[in-house]
Amino acid sequence: MRETLVIDQEGVDALIHTLTDRGYEVVGPTVRGQTILYDTITSTDDLPVGITDRQEAGTYRLETRDDGALFGYVVGPQSFRRYLTPPGNVFWKGVLTDDGFETVELPEPPRLAFFGARPCEVAAMQVQDEVYSAVGDPVYLGRRGRSFTVAVNCSEPAPTCFCDSLGTGPGVSNGYDIAMTEVVDGESHYFIAEAGTDEGSEVLALLPSRDPLDEELVHARRMVVRAAERMGRHLDTDGLKEVLYGNIENPYWDEIAKRCLSCTNCTLVCPTCFCSTVEDHLSLDGSEAERARPWDSCFTLDFSYVNGGPVRPSPGPRYRQWLTHKLASWQDQFGSIGCVGCGRCITWCPVGIDITKEAAAIRERDVRRVVVGASSAKEGTE
Amino acid sequence: MALPKLAVHKFASCDGCQLSLLDLEEELLAVAGVVQIANFMEASREVLPPPYDVTLVEGSVTTPHDRRRIMQIRDETTVLITIGACATAGGIQALRNWRDVDDFNNYVYAHPEFIDALQESTPISDYVKVDFELRGCPISKYQLLEVLVAFLQGRRPNIPTYSVCVECKTKGNPCVMVSHGTPCLGPITQAGCGALCPSYDRGCYGCFGPMESANAASLAGHFEWMGLSNREIVNSLRGFNAWAEAFRKESDRREALIEIGGAR
Numbered sequence: 001m002r003e004t005l006v007i008d009q010e011g012v013d014a015l016i017h018t019l020t021d022r023g024y025e026v027v028g029p030t031v032r033g034q035t036i037l038y039d040t041i042t043s044t045d046d047l048p049v050g051i052t053d054r055q056e057a058g059t060y061r062l063e064t065r066d067d068g069a070l071f072g073y074v075v076g077p078q079s080f081r082r083y084l085t086p087p088g089n090v091f092w093k094g095v096l097t098d099d100g101f102e103t104v105e106l107p108e109p110p111r112l113a114f115f116g117a118r119p120c121e122v123a124a125m126q127v128q129d130e131v132y133s134a135v136g137d138p139v140y141l142g143r144r145g146r147s148f149t150v151a152v153n154c155s156e157p158a159p160t161c162f163c164d165s166l167g168t169g170p171g172v173s174n175g176y177d178i179a180m181t182e183v184v185d186g187e188s189h190y191f192i193a194e195a196g197t198d199e200g201s202e203v204l205a206l207l208p209s210r211d212p213l214d215e216e217l218v219h220a221r222r223m224v225v226r227a228a229e230r231m232g233r234h235l236d237t238d239g240l241k242e243v244l245y246g247n248i249e250n251p252y253w254d255e256i257a258k259r260c261l262s263c264t265n266c267t268l269v270c271p272t273c274f275c276s277t278v279e280d281h282l283s284l285d286g287s288e289a290e291r292a293r294p295w296d297s298c299f300t301l302d303f304s305y306v307n308g309g310p311v312r313p314s315p316g317p318r319y320r321q322w323l324t325h326k327l328a329s330w331q332d333q334f335g336s337i338g339c340v341g342c343g344r345c346i347t348w349c350p351v352g353i354d355i356t357k358e359a360a361a362i363r364e365r366d367v368r369r370v371v372v373g374a375s376s377a378k379e380g381t382e
Numbered sequence: 383m384a385l386p387k388l389a390v391h392k393f394a395s396c397d398g399c400q401l402s403l404l405d406l407e408e409e410l411l412a413v414a415g416v417v418q419i420a421n422f423m424e425a426s427r428e429v430l431p432p433p434y435d436v437t438l439v440e441g442s443v444t445t446p447h448d449r450r451r452i453m454q455i456r457d458e459t460t461v462l463i464t465i466g467a468c469a470t471a472g473g474i475q476a477l478r479n480w481r482d483v484d485d486f487n488n489y490v491y492a493h494p495e496f497i498d499a500l501q502e503s504t505p506i507s508d509y510v511k512v513d514f515e516l517r518g519c520p521i522s523k524y525q526l527l528e529v530l531v532a533f534l535q536g537r538r539p540n541i542p543t544y545s546v547c548v549e550c551k552t553k554g555n556p557c558v559m560v561s562h563g564t565p566c567l568g569p570i571t572q573a574g575c576g577a578l579c580p581s582y583d584r585g586c587y588g589c590f591g592p593m594e595s596a597n598a599a600s601l602a603g604h605f606e607w608m609g610l611s612n613r614e615i616v617n618s619l620r621g622f623n624a625w626a627e628a629f630r631k632e633s634d635r636r637e638a639l640i641e642i643g644g645a646r
Contacts, residue, residue, distance in 0.1 A: 032556070033556060033561070033583060034556065034561045035556035035561045037554060037556065058559075058560060058604075059560060059563070060556075060557075060560050061561070061562075076556070077551075077556055077557065077560075078554065082554070087551075087552040088552065258599075258600065259597075259600050260597065261545070261569040261570065261597050261600055261601060262545070262593075262594075262595045262597065263568070263569035263570075264544060264545060264551070265547050265551065268547070268548065268551035268552075281540075282531070282535060284409065284412045284416060284527075285415075285416070286535070295548070295552060297544070299544075300542075300544040300548075300594070301543065301544075301594045301595065302543070302544070347560065350547075350559045350560060350566075350569050350604065351600055351601070351603075351604045
């Protein structure tokens, strides 16, 4: 087992500086406008110190807190996916020559340190590792392979959180270089830090630290356990795949469609969604060309467009496709559920459609049971 | 080989969209090198005779004269592209479609008998076949360039029809509705502006018209939940693209509710 140490805010600062000195671009949470986004950070001053977020379906508000916590909030609308597969990433470039064309070499991908990654964020990257490894994607793997992860365990879940239902949090179990738990307890404010890799140990050894007291370890662990008991939402995953596969024709999908805007927000804030499209850009005189990969979403019409029209022309089937892929067919495709319980799709849906509620609603209106049982089929359509 | 001939025509509009072509500045010389500007009154008094290969049409049809003219323009060109909210949806002047145009004429003009206007301001596509509609009030000059280049290169233009939300998320803008409760038409509006207003923390005004599958009823319902009155909802939907079907239907439905329910 690797060692566990205690660092203070100065130690966290030293961690950011050490990573920067080692050539990493440290990307972490920071306040932008009225939201916590990810951006390059250079010290703890850039973190949302003493800030918390209040989240519910379709609403997000920042508020101040008086304990000076560095990580007193959960997740904002962005995930590290933004850095691993940047939207619109140019992955090929060429110029016309006298006897054909020449490929232009692209700049090296940055070395990224993902700072303050919540357990659900770490889990989301692991889900995406499966997706992109399966196809050997050079853009994702090129960035992910040289990245460093500083995870932060959760002690205060939001009302939109349900990682506990999926086993992806509130404590991180693997997939990190360094994991921390922040403890603000009256006058004392410290971080229990643990290395998960050799490089993590090496970095941790460079920071001002001390050994933890037993009660500090117990306290930190208890905070995470208590967080699991305070999840705002719950997703019943028991037999969920079979429920969803058995309800492809459930009329309730069209009920959701009455509210769904097909705006794509749920898919673009989801940390595991990976769909992209390919665009070619050609200069006016045709001498330069580039191929780029903008983010795409299963909620757009173009996404399922084949000769003759889109396969899913109405919003009901599009929402069904998204939820069923995420929670059911993802399991057959990649061996895990595609949801990590971060709650972003709930908070950032402009009209507050809630994946946990809709999955439960389909289960309640299970058409297989309605057919077998005595209750009328009409009940399921209301 | 002769360069393709480009024509630009104006109907009821403010000229802003066709000026986007001149606004290209850096790219303008390159454009002039690949097309022959054959009929563009804003740029040159020299007019080459038809036929034209590609014609850009700005503005809406508002008079019987417009109606005749657009037929002729259609006959004289191979490809017809309409540009801007006026040409694609009837424009801000389509607000008159909810009123009696004779009342306006009598009120505004000393000699209303000289005015020969249609009751409605309508898009070009109501009268002739349109090969491509480029949205916006005004259009994006980059999208205009993309459409022209795609036409010249014989490929489909990259002009997405999804919502403004995609542009916000791509740019990294936090949602103005979710993060500070500002009403925003972005979820039902077609992308193309680069999410201009939300990038400055304001709600979208719907300049690019309804997106491909605009669920205006759901968004309006959410506006109501946020505290907007039906009058405010009607006003938000009746802007530059008021006459576009998805916006029009919901604004009509909400207006009917005001009439039933009284002042609110």
